[in-house]
Every structure is written in C-alpha cells, then in structure tokens.
Amino acid sequence: MDLSVVVPAYNEEGRLGPTLDAVRAYLDSEAGPGTWELLVVDDGSSDGTARIARDTAAADPRVRLVSSTENRGKGHALRLGVAASKGVRVLVTDADLATPIEELARLTEQMEAGYGAAVGSRAHPDSSVEVHQGRLREWMGRMGNRLIRAVAVPGIRDTQCGFKLLDGEKAREAFADARLDGWGIDVEILQYFRRQGWAVAEVPVRWSHQEGSKVGPFDYLRVLAELIRLKTRAVRRVDLAVCGLFLLASVLLYKGLWTDLDHAYLRDSGQDQNQWEWFFAVTADNVAHLHNPFFTTVQNFPDGVNLMGNTPMLGLSVPLTPVTLAFGPSVTWALVLTGGLAATAASWYWLIARRLVRNRWAAALGGALAAFAPPMISHANAHPNFMVLFMIPVIIDRALRLCEGHRTVRDGVLLGLFATYQVFLGEEPFLLAAVGMLLFAAAYAVVHREAARQAARPLAKGLAIAAGTALPLVGYPLAWQFFGAQSYHSVLHGDNAGNSPLALLEFSGRALFGDDATADKLALNRTEQNAFYGWPLVALAFAVTVRLWRRPVVKALAFTAVAAAVLSLGQKIRIPYTDVVFPGPWRAMAHLPLFESVIEGRVAMVCAPALGMLVALAVDRLTRARARTSAPSTVSSPASSPVRGPVRPYQVVGALAVAAALVPIVPTPFPVQQRPEIPAFIADGMWKKYVGPGESVVPVPLPDPGSAEALHWQSATGLGFSVPGGYFNGPYGPDRTGIYGAPPRYTSNLFRDVRYGGKVPDIGPNWQAQARYDLAYWKAGVVVIPPEDNDATLYVVVEKLLGRPGERIGGAWVWPVGKGS
Numbered sequence: 001m002d003l004s005v006v007v008p009a010y011n012e013e014g015r016l017g018p019t020l021d022a023v024r025a026y027l028d029s030e031a032g033p034g035t036w037e038l039l040v041v042d043d044g045s046s047d048g049t050a051r052i053a054r055d056t057a058a059a060d061p062r063v064r065l066v067s068s069t070e071n072r073g074k075g076h077a078l079r080l081g082v083a084a085s086k087g088v089r090v091l092v093t094d095a096d097l098a099t100p101i102e103e104l105a106r107l108t109e110q111m112e113a114g115y116g117a118a119v120g121s122r123a124h125p126d127s128s129v130e131v132h133q134g135r136l137r138e139w140m141g142r143m144g145n146r147l148i149r150a151v152a153v154p155g156i157r158d159t160q161c162g163f164k165l166l167d168g169e170k171a172r173e174a175f176a177d178a179r180l181d182g183w184g185i186d187v188e189i190l191q192y193f194r195r196q197g198w199a200v201a202e203v204p205v206r207w208s209h210q211e212g213s214k215v216g217p218f219d220y221l222r223v224l225a226e227l228i229r230l231k232t233r234a235v236r237r238v239d240l241a242v243c244g245l246f247l248l249a250s251v252l253l254y255k256g257l258w259t260d261l262d263h264a265y266l267r268d269s270g271q272d273q274n275q276w277e278w279f280f281a282v283t284a285d286n287v288a289h290l291h292n293p294f295f296t297t298v299q300n301f302p303d304g305v306n307l308m309g310n311t312p313m314l315g316l317s318v319p320l321t322p323v324t325l326a327f328g329p330s331v332t333w334a335l336v337l338t339g340g341l342a343a344t345a346a347s348w349y350w351l352i353a354r355r356l357v358r359n360r361w362a363a364a365l366g367g368a369l370a371a372f373a374p375p376m377i378s379h380a381n382a383h384p385n386f387m388v389l390f391m392i393p394v395i396i397d398r399a400l401r402l403c404e405g406h407r408t409v410r411d412g413v414l415l416g417l418f419a420t421y422q423v424f425l426g427e428e429p430f431l432l433a434a435v436g437m438l439l440f441a442a443a444y445a446v447v448h449r450e451a452a453r454q455a456a457r458p459l460a461k462g463l464a465i466a467a468g469t470a471l472p473l474v475g476y477p478l479a480w481q482f483f484g485a486q487s488y489h490s491v492l493h494g495d496n497a498g499n500s501p502l503a504l505l506e507f508s509g510r511a512l513f514g515d516d517a518t519a520d521k522l523a524l525n526r527t528e529q530n531a532f533y534g535w536p537l538v539a540l541a542f543a544v545t546v547r548l549w550r551r552p553v554v555k556a557l558a559f560t561a562v563a564a565a566v567l568s569l570g571q572k573i574r575i576p577y578t579d580v581v582f583p584g585p586w587r588a589m590a591h592l593p594l595f596e597s598v599i600e601g602r603v604a605m606v607c608a609p610a611l612g613m614l615v616a617l618a619v620d621r622l623t624r625a626r627a628r629t630s631a632p633s634t635v636s637s638p639a640s641s642p643v644r645g646p647v648r649p650y651q652v653v654g655a656l657a658v659a660a661a662l663v664p665i666v667p668t669p670f671p672v673q674q675r676p677e678i679p680a681f682i683a684d685g686m687w688k689k690y691v692g693p694g695e696s697v698v699p700v701p702l703p704d705p706g707s708a709e710a711l712h713w714q715s716a717t718g719l720g721f722s723v724p725g726g727y728f729n730g731p732y733g734p735d736r737t738g739i740y741g742a743p744p745r746y747t748s749n750l751f752r753d754v755r756y757g758g759k760v761p762d763i764g765p766n767w768q769a770q771a772r773y774d775l776a777y778w779k780a781g782v783v784v785i786p787p788e789d790n791d792a793t794l795y796v797v798v799e800k801l802l803g804r805p806g807e808r809i810g811g812a813w814v815w816p817v818g819k820g821s
Helices: 016-030 049-059 074-084 101-112 135-151 168-177 185-196 219-234 237-253 255-259 272-288 321-327 329-355 360-372 374-379 391-404 408-423 427-447 449-483 516-520 535-547 552-567 600-626 649-665 709-716 746-755 765-777 791-802
Strands: 003-009 036-043 063-068 089-093 117-121 128-131 163-167 200-204 206-208 264-266 572-574 581-583 627-629 642-644 672-674 696-699 729-732 737-740 780-785 807-809 812-816
Touching (some): 016 049, 036 074, 049 063, 089 101, 168 185, 237 360, 329 360, 391 408, 535 600
Parallel strands (some): 117 200
Antiparallel strands (some): 729 737, 780 812
16 A cells, blocks of 8 residues: 554553544545555553554554554564555654644655655754753753764754654665664664665654653663664674684784783884883873873983974873873783784774675775785884874775765864874874875876766865864974974985885795895885785786776776885885886975975885775675575565575686785784893882982983883883983984984993994093083983993993992992982
8 A cells, every 4th residue: 555654652542542533534635545554553551552543443444553562662663563564655653743644745745756765853944843842851852863963873963753754665674674672763764774875855844742752851862872782783793703803813913022011022123112112101191290291301301302293192192091000001002002903904994895895804804904914014013103003094984975075064074083183193104194095086086087076076175174173183283293392394214215126026024924034135124114015915916906907996096006116116216136226206205394204115005005905806806706696586675695606716716816915924923022121220219319300310321212221211110210312203403303312412422332332432531521511411310331231341431431430239330420419
C-alpha cells in the first residue's frame, strides 16, 4: 500500500484514541480509503493503551496492533512497527501528535522531490513552535541536539522530532540493522541513511509541546550514552584486529626499550634519547610550576633555550605531563615512540580505507607501509616528531572534505584546529607533508581538471577559514619561536644533505634484508636514512602505476612519489659511479624561508604514504578480482552477497610480487645498549651543598650534540640544577644563524678537544684567566668530571686551570667554584 503510519505508544491511554481518530480522518480525506495502514506499537504498557488500539482495530481493519511483552523503549517499538509495515512510504509519529498529522503534506513534497527521507524539524528557521517547553527543558534540548549533531549527524539540526517520513524499503532495511532500544534510534536511523548515501531532507513543521510527554529534560543525555554504544558498534572487528597488529608490531620493535626502561638506551639514537627525555622532563616541570612552556634556562645556562625553536612536541609532552611526573621521562619517551608509531599506522589505514580502497586488509598493508617504511623506522630511533604523524591523514581527509563543498565553514574550522595541533607535534614534518599535498593536488588537477574546477572554490574558502582559525592560536608561539629569546633564523646542513640516487634503491640498516655497513655509506647517520625503499618496492610501484595508469589518483600518486624522490636528491645530483653532477630542483627552494632549515633528504619520506597507497590499490584490485556478485535479489537485502571465485594465476603472481617488495623492508627490532650510570654526586643530591641560587653545575666536558649525558643527569633527578652548554638548536653570531648546541667558548672547546684525545696546550695565566671568565659567565657553582674516557687527562687540565686539586666525591672529581666556596 501507499503509506504505513507507525505510532509507538507507552501508557498513552489518555490520548491515544483522539490521536488515532485524527490520523484516520486525515488519511481518509487526503490519501483515500484502502491506500494506507496504521500500526500502533504497544511498548509493554501497564494501562489501557493496548485495549484502545485493539478496539480501534476491530472497527477499522486498516488499524493493527503490534505488542511487546515488556517495556523496552521507543527504539524497540519502532523496530517492531516498521518491520510489520507494508507501505511504500513509512511515517513514524509520536502518540501525542506534537506535530499535527496535517504536516505530512510538507514531508510528502520532499519525498516526491527524490529524497530518501523527510524529517520534521523544530530547529528549521521556517518552523513554527506554537507551544514552547519550559526554559530549562528547551535549553537542554538545544544543547543535546548540538552535541548529537557534532558527534553523529552533522548538518541535521533536529534529530529528535518525532515526525519522520521514510522510503518504505529503505526504512525496513535501516530499522532491521538498528540495535538501540531507546531515544537514540532516531540518530541511528539517520546515520544509516547517511552511510548508504540516501538523501535526507530537514523540513520545517508546526510543533506544540504536549503535557505528559514521555521525553524528559535529561533524555538527551541518555541519547548521547546510546550514541557511545552506537559508535562502539560501528567499529568493525577487522579494524580492531588491524590496529591491534599495528600496536603489537610497534611493541616488538621497541621490546628492548621496554625490557629495562631505567637503563636501556636506543643504540642508534646518538644523543637524541637524552635530548628527548630532557624535553619531556622540562615540559612537565614547566607545566607543574606554571612556567613559560616556550623557554627554559635549565640547559644552556644562563642564556637558555627557545623551546618553540626546538622540538619538544608540546602536543604530546603537555598532556603526558602526569605520566612524566609520576613515572619519569623514560616512560614517556617509550610511550610516545610505541604508541605514536601504532597510531600513525592506524591513521593512514583509516584514511586509505575511507578514501581509496574497499578491502580493509589492502588498506592495512598501505597503512603499514606508510608508517613502518624504512625512513620512518630510521627516524623512529630518535626523532618522534618525524614518525608520530597520526594527524597528517586526518588533515588530508579534512582537506578532501573541503573539496566536496558540503560544510565549508565547519570543515575549515576543524582543519584550522587540526593544523594548530600538528604545529605543536612537529613543524618540519608538517611542512614536508604540505609539500606532498601540493604535489598531489597539482598532479590531480592536471589529470582531472573537472574535479579540480569544482573543488577550487570551496577548498580556497575552507583554507582561508582554516588560516583564520589557526593563526590566532599559533600566532604567539610562532612569534616567540622566530623573535623571542634565543631565536634563530635557519639551520645550515651543508650541500651534502641530499640523498644519493642509490639510497632510493638500497635497503636500510634496520630492514630485514639490509645491513648497517651498506646503509651507513649512503646516509648522514642512522637516524637520517631517509629513503632506502629497496629496488623491489620501486619496481612494484612502477608496475602498479603502469597497470592502473588510467586512474587519475594513480597518476597523481606516482607523480608525488617521483617528484618527492627527485627533490630529496638535494641541490646537486651526482650520478652514481661517475663524476657527473647536475643541479637539483631543490636548489630553487633551499634558501626560501622555512625551507632553508630543512634537511632535503627528508623529502623522500613523502614517498612512504604515496607508495603505501599504490600498494593498497594493487592489493585491493587483486582481491576484488576474486569476487563476483551473485544474481540480484528480489528482496530488500542491503546488497547481494559477494562470492569468491577461483584464484587465477595472475593473482598469485601479483600477491608474490607484493610479498617480494615488502618482506625485504620489514623492520627488525631496535637494538639497545646500557646507558652510563649517573654519578652518585648527582644522583644522590650531593651537588646541592655546592650550588647556590642562580648558579650552575659545569660538567667536564660541557654537554653538546656529541655527548649530552648531563641532560640525562638533569631529567632523571628532577631538573634541580642548570648546566651550561647542551644539545639544542640556538643562535650563533650577530646573524643569529641556527646551530646545534651552544656557541663555543675557549674553555668549552678546550674540554671537548681533550676529551676526544686532542693535544693539551701549555696552561698558563692566560688560560687560567679565560677559564675564570668563562666560569663566571656560566655562573658556575661546581665543576664536575664524571668517570669517562680521558678523565685522567681532563683532571690534569682542570687542576691547572683552577690552580688546585679536586675532591673525589660521589664517584666524581669536584671543584667548588661558586660564591660560597
């Protein structure tokens, strides 16, 4: 029949009769006899509701009673009623007729215009609310609707109005899939329509509050609780399995670190583990004491360190402050590495599954390659800001939503907030990701001009909104970074920071088929193996590109990967095994603001997600080739069931090719070593006797990028003292050019040279005067030589500089030099 009207009822004895009479009279006059049915669903009422419905049904066969043995909620009642309906369209309306049945005409107009559902809305600008609820109730309703709109069905201003007209087949499919028994059923159904791509119209209606309504002021909170259940149910088991595998892989990679958090040190991290633990410790200390989170003098005393000009990852170190204070920075370090790597893989998996492929395991392979690719694993030794990239896929997805042009303002604001957060996770990786996005967008615009033309205006508007949202939030931190104390304008890395072409084809030191000796020759160090994808993966990517070349996204991904690889070769491209050198395209960018500080070899990291997506497309194509669709069903099933066909030879070859490309670059666990013990003089607080207010502890040699164990002394003992020197980025000279570590001084250079076996000069009055001058500059309270290489020679040097022997205290040589000494 044409129309089914479903009325859920619970203890509605007082008004059900007039409601049924009004509905029947209207349908007889407007729809005509015999073209409709009216279903009353008694939800376990304890009054005469069922009797009234039964009496009406006895007098009019078009009225039917559907009964539930117990009261389970509106959702359960509607599910029963819609399942029993037979109409081409289904109207669900509350028993109080707060929206008069005459408003059905407005909803019908929208259905005839092609919508899958038309829902009455009290929040529509053209709606008429004739009798309002109480102020508190109305305010809570508005707030509840806003929360529902934010987390569940954006764009629909009133999900809870009990007057909805739905396509019959679609309604029965949606309600059959529904699971909520309470008021959240409306949201669940609308979400189902959204997922299926069925258009929903929000229609203005007349509405009057009815006394005795079953909807209480706090029922919107119950709806939100049901939405949490709904969100949990929406998570697929395969998604949980994939994310669990990502986390397991990450834990296995860092198993050596987790085995002994107090003493394990990532062997290939150089001094970066000491630096990062110090970053986490100083951030927690700043937060706990309400200090400036962008600056500290705990390191590089007394000049200090511009933390915004370094990489403390405030986006994680600030929220993880309780962990750092309770368990120490070593635990935070391990959590950030392990959780960040898994979260990044899960984020890429989500984006690929959402935007690119249907098969979830194909998306999982793509996400794994994007996050666990050799350059990412290289940086996972020591640079969490370059491998904790879970926000980048989220930003990409929001930019793609802007291109669709549906909710430009909302998506633009969210993009601005996401970009702001990424700034506090890592600015340089954000810049490299932006380069990758621009390369992809430019290529896609060339190969799919119509899509680019349609996306240009909403994207431009959304980006402007995003910039307007982000700039006020990051303005002060960036001003501090570029113009505040200890700011600098660039970091120079020389002309040899680009990749060798061979580095793109070789295997990294951490790869299953790689070795350190080969990789070390082609990289700056073991944390900068920025390519090393291996020739089998490069060959597979080429084959996939050729095979799927007709797809615009494949062309754009291939261009992005190739362009990023070429840019990563640097300002000079040397042809391997020859003396031939060509100027590289990076030369045009090397001296631009922001890019002047980038190590150009890192641009090859952009290839990782591009290659991951190409692999995902290839695997998805292979798996889809096995599926054939059964004959169309005549019943209203969601979709015909896929049936697996026989495995074909080319699918076997394709699967073996993917395995041959990926297995050689599977990462192996990170090796660890025992870190040096902290001298008892520091660990047991003996230093406190010798260091007054405003004074520092001067380790010999001073901490620098090559030896920063003194930073571990600080972070492991609560940052109770300051040290000169250190491992950070700061200014040098009148031009404020960025360098690693503190500007050198004569005494610090002397200590460093002797530590590494340099010749000891004749130390006379000039050297002694210089030492007094430098110690005064550092406001030294005590000079300390810990057990280390050449410590005997260092002792002789310090003894001659200070003119007196040191004291052996707490396993270290000590010279008190402060004001109180």
